[in-house]
Amino acid sequence: MHWLIGVAQADVTPREPLWLGGYGGRSRPADGILHPLRTAALAVTDAAGRRGVFISSDQMGFAPETVRQIQDALHRDLGLSPADIFLTASHNHCGPVLSGALIDYYGMTADEWAAVDRYTREYVEVVVRLAGEAFNHAKPGELLSGEGRAEFAVNRRNNRETEVSALLEEGRPLLGPTDHSVPVLAARSTAGDWMAIAYGYACHPTVLSDYHWCGDYPGFAALAMEKEFPGVVPMFWTGCGGDQNPLPRRTVELCRTYGEELAESVRSTVRAGLERIEPELRTAYQRVELPFEHTLDPSEFETHLDSPNSIRRRWSRRWRERLLEGTQVPSSVEYPVRVWRLGKRHLWIGLGAEAVVDYALRFRREYGPHTWICGYSDEMLGYVPSRRVWEEGGYEGGFLFEYGHPAERWRGDVEDRITAGVAGLVDAVFQE
Ligand SMILES: [Zn+2]
Known part of the structure; x- marks a missing residue:
């Protein structure tokens, strides 16, 4: 009894000048490259023939239309449903602007948007091709799990960025909740070769903010992983890092250091020994309605x-x-949630957009330590506050206009709606 596992990856660095996504303050296209941008697909088929594909990328975030195009194509080509397609963006702020995402954010010309649309169209084709290749080249193997730690994520709501270096030097505690876990999912062929190693961390990839393409700290982590595990495809996912920043930041040296710290955590976790995951996959997906407080x-x-x-x-x-023009203004958004069960007990929860760390802490409490939470999967729809953060207010508590919504805030029951949606999916993946 084993898994069938296939991996494929591509360099997706833009070949024509494009703006970099994620910061409103940039004023021109990228003008250099620190290291290439990646996208990778890990295709898994369990002993009963159930399939899923996990896609990691050095992208900022996907518009609903882009996600739909990928889901439609993978349904057409491979018969996969949205539940089976675990699409993620690292939320990299040194990758390209993508079509339809943060459309009011950038002072771009129509020609510059046209270049973004060309890149996004090609990018969708690359993702679809990678998923197909990963299934086509699948071979028998095993999936293994473990968990490490890394400390560089700081709660940015509770600590002033300018004070973090001094606090760390003085050994004084930083404030606010964080999730410093580094979940690890490794794929190894029956011949014993590492095929892919996926790992998560709940922290914005926002060390750098200049005009060079790179994957930020996850990009440096991937380079370090390739040195440590020759031939492996490194696959990063961002956890519930909506309110977490890598601090201090803004130098290439810090970016490399955080990436290497993350890779070292994965390496020592693998060395310490991983737990084998039975070849059993269940997937479930739902769109939860999140109403705006006021349109x-x-x-x-x-x-x-x-x-x-x-x-x-x-x-x-x-x-x-x-x-x-007479367009109807929406009063809510359909928010994607996904749950995979790997083996008998591993839960992998995928939340759309920028969920704050409270979600990860709550789900681990409710569903146990074998629960991984991935933020930034499927669509980029805005910050997703917990009840606590919504009541506190501030940036992650609202600011929906930045994401183009005709509203400032979600309604206060956003956490209840999302956790109820996830609970239904967890029930579904445990039913035979
Ligand atoms: Zn963000």
Whole structure:
């Protein structure tokens, strides 16, 4: 009894000049490269023939339309359902802007957006091809799990960035919840060769903010992994890092150091011995309705037309035009949640967008230590606060306009809705 496992990866560094995604303050396209951007697919088939594909990428985040294109193509080509397609973005801020994502964020021209659309179309084809190749080249192997730790994620809501270095030097504690676990999922052929090693960490890839393509700390971690495990495909996923930053930051040296710390955690976890996962896969997926607290009306958009914030100006102008055209303003968003069960007890929960760390801590409490939580899977829809963060307010508690929604905040029951959705899926993957 074994898994069938296949892996494929590609260099997806843009070949024409594109803007880098994730920061509103950049003013021009990328002008260099630190290391190539990656996307990889890990295809697994269990002993009963049930299939799933995990896709990791050095991307910022995907618009709903892009996710749908990938899901439709993989359904057409491979018969996979959305439950079986675990698509993730590392939330890299040194990768390209993608079509439809953070559309009010960037001061880009129509030509620059056209280049983004060309790249995104090609990118969708690459993802679909990689998933197909991974299944086509699958061979017998085993999946193994373990867990390490890394300490560089800091709760950015509870610690002032300018004070973190001093606090660390003085040995004083940093504040606020974090998730410093490094879950590890390793795939090895029956011949004993490492095929892929996937690992997660709950922290924004935002060490660097310049004009060079790179994968930020996950990119440096992948380079270190390749040195340590020749021939392996490294696959990073970001956990519930919506409120977590790598601090201190902003130098290539720190970026490399964090990447190497992460890779070292994976290496020592693998060396310490991993737990074998039975070849049994169940997948479940659902879209949970997340209502906005209040949808803006035309007169409310008007008040932002001359805002000093350029994102707000673009956002209010765009919505005003759409309202004048008679477009219906949505009052909620469909939020994707996914659960995979690997073996008898490993749960892998995939949440859309930028979930804060409270979600990971809660799910581990509720479902036990064999639970991994992946943020930034499927669509980038905004920050996803817990009840606590929603009540505290601040950046991760709202700011939905930055993601182009016609609202400022979710309704206060966002955590209840998401955890209820996940609970239903967990029940589903434990049913025979
Ligand atoms: Zn973010």
